[in-house]
Amino acid sequence: MSKTKLMVVVVLAGIVVLSFASGATAAKNKIKGQDVFKEFCKPCHGADSEAGEYTPMSLIQDQWETFFDEKFEETHKGVTDPNHDNKPVIDVLTEEEFDALAKWTVDHAADSEQPMTCG
Ligand code: HEC
Structure with missing residues (x-):
């Protein structure tokens, strides 16, 4: 050659x-955590929302971890999502979406290197 x-x-x-x-x-x-948040969380947790405004920087990393590990199911099991066929909020997300979301919120929590609202 x-x-x-x-x-x-x-x-x-x-x-x-x-x-x-x-x-x-x-x-x-x-799958981007931010997109998941905008699509599945923000409609109920935007500014002036009745359920309370939540963005990644609303909580510190430990609180998000505890929330996703223990509280998400408990606080949302009776809540249905009008934007997604009124399915229970806890059944709407796939495991990949849930993981991406959990990682993104922790990465941008109040005590992270890059605290963020959800834009
Ligand atoms: C259909 C509406 C709805 C959607 C969608 C929804 N939530 Fe909620 N969320 C609620 C309600 C209602 C509460 C309870 C508020 C209360 O108890 O005062 C709540 C509570 C919370 C709390 C506070 C929990 C606590 O321990 O007090 C956090 C954090 C939260 N939601 C995050 C999320 C995230 C992250 C998502 C996206 C996966 C999400 N929510 C999707 C309605 C919703």
């Missing part, structure tokens, strides 16, 4: 590997 041909093969192989890698990353980041 000539040197030029070899170079072409190496570059092509590199492109294939790179595109696989970026495809995998995109799949992993498909």
